[in-house]
Every structure is written in structure tokens, then in C-alpha cells.
Amino acid sequence: MLRKLLLWGSENAFLTEHLAGLAFVQRAVRRFMPGETSEAGIEEAVRLSASRITSVLTLLGENVTEADEAAEVARHYQGVLEAIADRGLEAEISVKLTQLGIDIGPDVAAANLESILATAEERGQFVWIDVESSGYVDRTLDLYRAARSRHVNTGICLQAYLRRTAGDLAALLPIEPSIRLVKGAYAEPPEVAYPRKKDVDRNYFELAKTLLDAVRGGGVRAAFATHDERLIRGIEKEAAERGIARGGLEIQMMYGIGTARQKGLAAKGYRVEVLISYGTAWFPWYMRRLAERPANLWFVMRKMGSS
Numbered sequence: 001m002l003r004k005l006l007l008w009g010s011e012n013a014f015l016t017e018h019l020a021g022l023a024f025v026q027r028a029v030r031r032f033m034p035g036e037t038s039e040a041g042i043e044e045a046v047r048l049s050a051s052r053i054t055s056v057l058t059l060l061g062e063n064v065t066e067a068d069e070a071a072e073v074a075r076h077y078q079g080v081l082e083a084i085a086d087r088g089l090e091a092e093i094s095v096k097l098t099q100l101g102i103d104i105g106p107d108v109a110a111a112n113l114e115s116i117l118a119t120a121e122e123r124g125q126f127v128w129i130d131v132e133s134s135g136y137v138d139r140t141l142d143l144y145r146a147a148r149s150r151h152v153n154t155g156i157c158l159q160a161y162l163r164r165t166a167g168d169l170a171a172l173l174p175i176e177p178s179i180r181l182v183k184g185a186y187a188e189p190p191e192v193a194y195p196r197k198k199d200v201d202r203n204y205f206e207l208a209k210t211l212l213d214a215v216r217g218g219g220v221r222a223a224f225a226t227h228d229e230r231l232i233r234g235i236e237k238e239a240a241e242r243g244i245a246r247g248g249l250e251i252q253m254m255y256g257i258g259t260a261r262q263k264g265l266a267a268k269g270y271r272v273e274v275l276i277s278y279g280t281a282w283f284p285w286y287m288r289r290l291a292e293r294p295a296n297l298w299f300v301m302r303k304m305g306s307s
């Protein structure tokens, strides 16, 4: 119930306008976000690299409705890719197609994505594509397929809570994709997504095994993006049984969540990547983080009393 309320809040314009300005909310969000600028994100990525952790940078914001604004987002990412290269940093980026203009038209988002991918390819960098709410999945998969036919340096997210994902994964494998597997962060109806956590977890594990088989077969990159310790342990075991070396197993987590675990996994030799979000449009994203773990609300409450 609380999860649903928080996800509702993530889409509420009144709350976005009024709560995001409160100082204690801003203090609380810092736990998940080093700062609002890409420079702050890059500085954090440099710090994480000392622990053998690579980063994925992402600009917060979604559902852009003006073509100029979408093009500006693409230019922003090109600048970030250049800054990453200038620092000699091993870091990737992750983009949202609604921020690149998919609501204006798939061709707008495709052109913006193409310019980002071309910049990344010149520098040997990698671009992830987020998957948003279920109404965008078909369009996102279509754009990914088209992009992947021109560039190898791109990957797509798949969400284990969606009933359709096993089919989507099977259809993608022949194009040798890069897949980031997540549970899924949006409010979805039960016809579309498994409503029970145990079914989502079960599906995640089944999909993970399919992906590990594909990784062993070669040509496919898989990143398991989860903080779920039980799942990670299961994936570690399955990977070892398939003879996949630790350096060939990739775990992604969010900045500020499971920090000790991230370092521990990196020290054991696994490939660990941390998603660093930045930007001013953090409110809907932050509400989704609270919805994933409503206990985080206590942390926000505590910040009410601190300065």
C-alpha cells in the first residue's frame, strides 16, 4: 500500500513542486545522489574507481515534450562522454528515451540516441538505455534493435517484473545484445507485471540463468542490476557452475545503496558498476527509491530534525 502511494507521489506534479523544495528532503536525497551536476557525478566516479568500481552516469529527468529540450539532453550527454574521456575515466552513461524525445516521435529519440552513440563510439565508450513504464517497452525495444544494428556499444535494460520479459529476452539474444537485468521500478497493473515480489524474484532468477547461459556462449554482455543479496549469491553460484570467471560476472547497483557490498564484490574480483544519478529533476526518481524500500522514509524523517 505504502509502495503504491509513493509511486503515485512520483507522478504527482503538486508534490514535485512543493516537496522537492524542502531543505530536509534535499538533505535526504543526498544519500542517493552526490550532487545535481554531471561534474559532481564524475568526481564521485573518480573516487569509486579507487575501489575498482566503475560508474554509469545518468541525468535525471523524463518525458521531455519539446524537440529543442530533447536535443539539449543529447548534447549534454555528448559533453559528459567527452568529460569522461578527458579524465581518462572508465565510465558509461545510461539514457532514458522519454528524455530524448520519444513522446514527440520515435524518430526524434532515434536521432538523439544516434548522436550520443556516435560520440561514444568514437571514444570506445558504452551507452545503456533505460526501460521506463510498460507503455514504452515496445518502442524502446524497437529503437534498441535499430541502434544495435549500427553500434555494438549499446545495451538495454529488461525488467523482471514484466510478464513479457522472458519472450523479449529470447527475441533479443540472436542480435548479441548487452542486457541490464532489473526487477522494475514503476507502478504496473497485474495483467502486465507480477504483483507479488516472490514471483518477480523467481522470474529474475530464471532470466538471470538464461543470460548466464548466453554469456557463456559468447557475444552477450549481461549486467545484473540488483541489491538483492539472495539473488546475487544465487547468480554467483550459477555463474561459477558455468565456469564464468569472476571478472566476467557483472553486478550493478545504485549509488548509496549497498555501498559495503559493492566494495566487497569488487574486492572479490567481480565487475561492479554503480549507477550515479544527478540533475535537478530528482523528485520522481527519489520517490521511486523510497517506494523500493519504504523504510527509507524513516531516514527522510530523521533529516527533518537535522541541519
Ligand SMILES: Cc1cc2nc3c(=O)[nH]c(=O)nc-3n(C[C@H](O)[C@H](O)[C@H](O)COP(=O)(O)OP(=O)(O)OC[C@H]3O[C@@H](n4cnc5c(N)ncnc54)[C@H](O)[C@@H]3O)c2cc1C
Binding pocket: 129, 130, 131, 132, 157, 159, 180, 182, 183, 184, 185, 186, 225, 226, 227, 228, 229, 252, 253, 254, 257, 274, 275, 288, 289, 290, 292, 293, 296
Ligand atoms: C544500475 C541500475 C539500473 C536500473 N535501471 C532501471 C531501469 O532502467 N528501469 C527500471 O524500471 N528500473 C531500473 N532500476 C531499478 C530496479 O528496477 C529496482 O527498482 C531497484 O534496483 C530495486 O530492486 P532490487 O533488485 O534491488 O530488489 P529489491 O527486492 O527491491 O531490494 C532488495 C534489497 O535491496 C535493498 N534496496 C533496494 N532498493 C533500495 C532502496 N531504494 N533503498 C535502500 N535499500 C534498497 C534493500 O535491502 C532490499 O531489501 C535500476 C537499478 C539499478 C541498480
